Amino acid sequence: MKTDFKLIDSILERHGCDKTQVIGIMQDVQKEYRYLPEDALLHIADRVGISKAKIYGVATFYENFSLNAKGKYVIKCCNGTACHVRKSDDVQKALWESTGMTPDQHISDDGLFTIERVSCLGACGLAPVCTVDDVVHPSMTPEKMRALIAEIKEAEKA
């Protein structure tokens, strides 16, 4: 996708081109592109008046920002304490297996999936949980995870 600088500018203006708002600006840009395109990042730095190094530093400091494009489905597998105690590791393993991905892959070969291992989604009462595009799936098991991925793949084929 080509970066739409008009869109970036409108986000910048909404935040008053204020350098103290740079996290909010990047969050809004990421909402549009699902990651931070390099040219957008450089443009923001330029407009709010901070160096390229500084914006790169902020963007890479926070877990939520991604400098890589994401798959069509973003699956977050929670590995918080409550989920961990309820065996989220096995769920995570099933997720990697069923998508055919390795832990250091950003995006699956078919472009469908991005897997994020997160520290806590705050839904500890439902542990272990995962989210697919922010929809929470409670009380996961390796079998449910495999079924979920199969279901998505099936829907994509159709």
Add this chain to the structure above:
Amino acid sequence: MKITSREMLDTCRRQYSEALGCQKKQILICGGSGCVAGGSREVLARMKEIMEERGLNVDVVLQHESHEESIGLKHSGCHGFCAQGPLMRIEPMGLLYTKVTVDDCDEIVEKTIVGDEIIDRLVYHDNGVAYPRQADIPFYKKQYRVALEHCGHINAESVEECIAVGGYQSLAKALFEMTPDEIVQTISDSNLRGRGGAGFPTGKKWEQVAALPADPVKYIVCNGDEGDPGAFMDRSVMEGDPHRMIEGMIIAAIAVGATQGYIYVRAEYPLAVERLQKAIDDDMEYGILGDSILGSGKSFYLHISKGAGAFVCGEGSALANSVEGKRGTPRPKPPRLVEKGVFDKPTVLNNVETFANVPVIIDKGADWFKSIGTEGNSGTKAFALTGNIKHTGLIEVPMGTTLREIVFDIGGGVEHGEFKAVQIGGPSGGCLTEQHLDLPLDFDSAKKAGAIIGSGGLVVMGSDTCMVEIARFFMNFTKKESCGKCTTCREGVPRIQAILERITRGQGKMEDLDMMQELADTIKTCSLCGLGKTAPNPVLSTMRYFKDEYIAHVQEKRCPAGVCKDLCIFRINPNKCIGCTKCARNCPVDAITGTLKQPHHIDVDKCIKCGTCKAGCPVHAIEEV
């Protein structure tokens, strides 16, 4: 409409509470993240549809003036009993229906709303006893709700309903009956201590900021960056009763003379962000925020600052940097935040739950608050009860309640296996064991036992949890979340983590334990912020209470809990095996042999411990020992 005087607030309160009184039945469907994930939004939509089809007069929004008999239908905040969600509360009977699905809605409307019949199937049962009324359920019985008083009882998205139940009355009292000094004095006298973890006296913070000149502004910041894995108390307050916390913040602003405020919320809590934003917008419209609050001439503006996923931002000075749009690394102290906080201006930073306690202290007085809890630890504390426990959920109990009461009376005990330990205070905390079950839980006693109350996450662990592996898990977390500023934390934590990794693989040496102790001491002494200073706690605490598990891993190459895969062997229990051959067919390395309908056998030398057989066994005959 702007409320421009105390009298007007009272009039509004009367109107709204009359309107609320016209609702002959109220249906409160839990709208906390847990129940929403379980489908509570769909349940609400279906209930509305059915009742409208039947021509019932449904109030989804509280009307300014309503004289007709109606039925209130709304999303409330978290009811707390998350394990039984989605939950539906029906007033005035005080009924609680559990695990409600869309398919139950027809019957509920027919029998309980139109009629007065209780549907037994949806009522909570324990040991063969039915508990139709929420207040009678053991989970709720021992709780004492102060900060969560209205959470789950009112519409979380309605300022009108909040005003109807007495919201912003304490603010009016603070504005029109008290001087700023008196407010600070009341909070100091109440002995309210910070609910975010450290337990620092709130009054002292306010006193220091109040004494400084506004140059030109002072800030009130609410720390909603609840990053401890296993904790969701603050989220529940922000989602369930956002106005109460905002009221606390405005009172703080008046007490110290601040005019600007920030609520720093984790981006992982989209629902909390949404409800807080609505609450702020509504308050602006009603003149509760903005210029001349309730016509008092005093102003306060509130903004939301969304976190972007950095655990360290829960630390005050790191949070301040993040609000300013910088990398969230901590600053050296002094100067403290009270002197140079956000944008280097005097700042009061308190936790969500701390602010939620403020209005009730102003309303009922310091002595009332001190009458709850233990000496030096006034009030209540909210805990998120999770892990291997029957009743996961959100609870609030007086300070000094014992762990036994929390885990066994309220939580219903462990779900499977035997009770082993409770991890308290998240990655900065430690574990409490069986010997601590009768310890009155408060800031001071937890500290003595080598743990901290922290923000209030309680993760219960049973006999199937390996404590060495848990320590490794926390070090893994801290390693990832260390911001990298201090060498000891950045380099030391990964060293401990690597040692633990080795031990869980059966490659540990006894010297490793001494090395970990030494590393832990150095990290604690030489790191700048709370994250680093407390990072080794899980290791120290597990080594203190579960040294035998460490020794079993190192010397006997054995994991007593059967968790560390490299130290386990897979075995088929011949008494359980039905000889279905599924495991033999699934095994990727052909390590399983046996004939149909006869117990199978695993060749330990061939087995790669992948766990495929265990996961697939229909009769759970495969064991790790």
